Amino acid sequence: MNMFEQNVSSDWFKQPLLDAWYLSGPTASGKTQVAIPLAKALNAEVISLDSMAVYRGMDIGTAKPTSDILGEVPHHLIDVVEPTEDYSVSQFVIDAHRCAEEIKSRGRQVLFVGGTPLYLKTLLRGMFLGPPADWDFRAAVQKDVQEFGLEALRNRLMHVDPLSAHRILPHDERRMTRALEVAMLTGRPLSHWQTQFERIGDKHCNRVFVLGWERGVLHQRVKERVEKMFEAGLLDEVKGLLAKHQTLGRTAMQAVGYKEPIDYLNGKATLPDTIERVLIHTRQFVRRQEIWFRSIKEIKRIPISESGNLQDATRDILKIAAV
Numbered sequence: 409m410n411m412f413e414q415n416v417s418s419d420w421f422k423q424p425l426l427d428a429w430y431l432s433g434p435t436a437s438g439k440t441q442v443a444i445p446l447a448k449a450l451n452a453e454v455i456s457l458d459s460m461a462v463y464r465g466m467d468i469g470t471a472k473p474t475s476d477i478l479g480e481v482p483h484h485l486i487d488v489v490e491p492t493e494d495y496s497v498s499q500f501v502i503d504a505h506r507c508a509e510e511i512k513s514r515g516r517q518v519l520f521v522g523g524t525p526l527y528l529k530t531l532l533r534g535m536f537l538g539p540p541a542d543w544d545f546r547a548a549v550q551k552d553v554q555e556f557g558l559e560a561l562r563n564r565l566m567h568v569d570p571l572s573a574h575r576i577l578p579h580d581e582r583r584m585t586r587a588l589e590v591a592m593l594t595g596r597p598l599s600h601w602q603t604q605f606e607r608i609g610d611k612h613c614n615r616v617f618v619l620g621w622e623r624g625v626l627h628q629r630v631k632e633r634v635e636k637m638f639e640a641g642l643l644d645e646v647k648g649l650l651a652k653h654q655t656l657g658r659t660a661m662q663a664v665g666y667k668e669p670i671d672y673l674n675g676k677a678t679l680p681d682t683i684e685r686v687l688i689h690t691r692q693f694v695r696r697q698e699i700w701f702r703s704i705k706e707i708k709r710i711p712i713s714e715s716g717n718l719q720d721a722t723r724d725i726l727k728i729a730a731v
Contacts, residue, residue, distance in 0.1 A: 422501050424534045426615075428508060428518035431725070432457060432528050432701070433619035434694040436629040438712065440473055442619065442721040443521040444481055449722055450519060453482040453511045455504055457522025460663045462500075463491040465649050468642045469665030471633070484511075491660035492653050494582070500527055501535050525700030532616065532706055536601040538586075539593045549585045564588065569597035617725050618701050619718075620709040627691060634665075634687045643669050664689045 429450060433439050447454055456462070460470045464487045473483060484507040489495050504527075508518045520531065553561050558581060565584050566573040572587040590598040621629070646669040649656060661667055665686055672682040701707055708728055710721050 420536060420538055422505060422535045422537060425505060425508060425531045427512070428520060428531075428615065429729075430457070430520045430528060430532070430616040431619075432521070432523055432525065432617070432707075434621070434626060434697040434701075435523055435690055436626065436633045436694075437523070437619040437621055438629075438718045438721075439521055439523065439619060440471075440477065441718045442725075443519065444477060445722045446725060447481045447519050449726060450517045452517035452519040453484065453514075455507050455511075455518060455520050456483060456485040457520045457524055457527050458486075459495070459500070459524040459527060460660070461486045461522065462488040462495050463660050463663075464489065465645070465652070466491055466660065466663065466666065468637050468640050468645050469663065471637075490653070491649060491656045493657055494659055497526060497530055498535065498537050501530055501537070504531060523697060525697055525704065528616075529700070529704050532704065538590045538598070538601065542589055542593060545589055545592060546585055549588065550581075553581060558584075561585070561588075569599055571599035572597060575599070614708065614729050616704070616706040616708060617710050617728075618707050619712050619721065621712050625714070626694065630690050630694060631687060634683065634690060637665060637686075638683055643672070646670060647673060664693050 429446070429452060431439055431443055431446060443454060446452070458470060460466060461472055462485060463470075466472075472486060477483075478486075485500070485503055488503070504520070511518050520528070522528075549561065558579060561581065561584050562573060562578055565576070565587055568591045569587050573584075576583045576587065587598040590596075590601065594601070642665065646666055649666075650670070650673065655661070656666065656670075661670070668677070668682050668685045668689065671677045671685075672679060677685065710724055710728075712718060712721065
């Protein structure tokens with residue numbers, strides 16, 4: 409037995425964070441409109457549950473809260489890193505737990521708000537973080553990649569941990585290296601450790617809410633949001649990011665509302681085509697969000713039929729949570 413299997417550290421795991429409130433929903437569902445009165449009613453501070461709001465300078469395309477809103481209710485995990493940097497799910501979980509403890513130490517409640525279902529599910533089910541990095545091992549892997557290429561790295565992972573090899577994108581060197589590293593250090597494949605999503609959600613958890621719209625109405629809201637993004641200066645924002653950083657990091661580059669304007673600025677598309685592509689990709693993203701939400705059994709859906717009903721959502725949430 410590997411020595412790491414004999415001495416599994418509690419630091420390798422982040423347990424579910426259930427002593428908190430969660431408000432999520434698809435893009436353009438009105439989360440911020442509901443979050444502010446809800447936070448005030450709960451005496452809560454908000455932790456962002458948005459994987460793109462962590463990037464500085466990516467404001468319009470991510471619909472970050474305005475300075476006025478930030479002045480009303482404290483927000484955390486917004487503008488954390490530069491858009492050239494990677495920000496992993498594991499780093500988010502670590503930061504989210506830290507922020508939650510700090511908020512609770514001030515005698516306030518924690519309210520997570522955002523539309524990244526992976527972040528939501530990870531906080532509700534917990535996460536395997538694994539042992540600390542072995543930098544000598546990583547250096548050796550990187551040397552092999554330089555000599556033999558990424559395909560050799562993927563083949564090596566396929567032999568050690570085929571499940572992880574299928575889950576990880578073929579060009580994602582960082583995640584493939586980490587999977588190999590965990591297998592080497594623990595004697596077990598990473599896929600055998602990462603089983604938290606297979607857990608059954610806590611049936612007593614009654615503080616997880618998603619704003620639910622009829623599809624046609626939500627699509628119209630998405631269309632209006634995309635139009636407002638371009639009117640608000642999205643192209644200038646992207647141009648400024650490229651002028652400052654030359655290029656964006658792998659994750660930021662793939663954000664809907666940013667990769668399309670970058671293609672436009674590089675002369676690969678017309679402006680009408682760019683706007684249409686953002687609209688199509690946003691609707692596709694909304695569908696993926698909804699699929700994720702259906703897999704999270706802790707969620708309680710708050711039906712919204714029209715924009716005016718958003719004003720009643722806080723009351724409905726508090727009523728359901730009190731049952």
